[in-house]
């Protein structure tokens with residue numbers, strides 16, 4: 001088994017008793033070297049999970065280990081880009097990159113940072129940059145640090161489509177070349193489909209899907225037909241048009257091709273079906289549990 005980038009055990013976080021649980025009873029493992037999409041609706045707990053992994057929050061219950069140790073101890077090996085991208089507004093782009101080098105003298109990779117920060121006006125003060133430009137600078141700092149684990153909270157949200165495409169390309173090349181683990185939260189599901197090989201779906205503070213994207217997709221099927229009984233498969237979502245039933249199912253064995261038209265769902269289709277169906281049981285593939293597959297039925 002490869003090493004773990006993140007290992008959560010019964011992880012829970014509340015920001016105050018009256019506020020309830022932002023994250024509850026989360027147990028999963030993210031193997032090192034993966035590019036992981038962290039998806040879920042607003043308020044699902046994605047930022048909370050990333051902040052816990054970055055060591056900026058302490059768990060209210062359970063534990064999280066990062067790169068085999070406590071998040072605080074792994075801090076120099078982690079780069080975290082939060083949604084609000086905190087940078088010093090009075091520094092210029094050049095000064096900011098210089099500070100990045102000074103803070104990470106042992107690992108600073110100027111070429112990697114320049115590849116991302118290159119298009120920015122180098123003498124401009126951070127406070128004069130647009131939201132997208134600030135994102136670019138924050139990502140340059142993160143990549144220049146040459147981390148083992150990048151935790152990116154909606155990194156592409158305020159980038160234009162061209163910048164998004166280019167920066168995704170740089171991140172993917174980085175992951176491939178240096179085996180950097182990347183966890184990237186996003187609401188843009190189509191963007192994740194071609195880039196991420198691992199998936200964590202968080203909803204209501206719980207991990208509902210976890211594992212290799214391909215395996216999670218392969219565990220499901222879209223079936224269309226006139227038969228009503230889908231047993232033994234688990235129906236995640238279904239709709240009826242006339243006499244025709246279309247359903248997204250989690251397969252329990254082979255689906256009868258004589259009774260159903262069967263296609264593989266796209267990742268986007270799969271995620272949307274789960275987001276619309278909070279009652280669907282969780283699915284974690286063996287690599288996400290460190291053991292046999294965990295489903296709602298077996299958990």
Ligand SMILES: Nc1ncnc2c1ncn2[C@@H]1O[C@H](COP(=O)(O)OP(=O)(O)OP(=O)(O)O)[C@@H](O)[C@H]1O
Pocket residue numbers: 015019021022040041042043044045046047048049
């Ligand atoms: N600093 C905070 N103080 C109090 N409650 C918080 C704080 N940060 C988050 N929460 C609460 O924790 C829950 C999870 O929030 P979180 O920001 O982790 O969700 P998210 O999945 O990142 O959402 P989004 O997609 O909108 O960014 C929400 O109910 C939110 O209101």
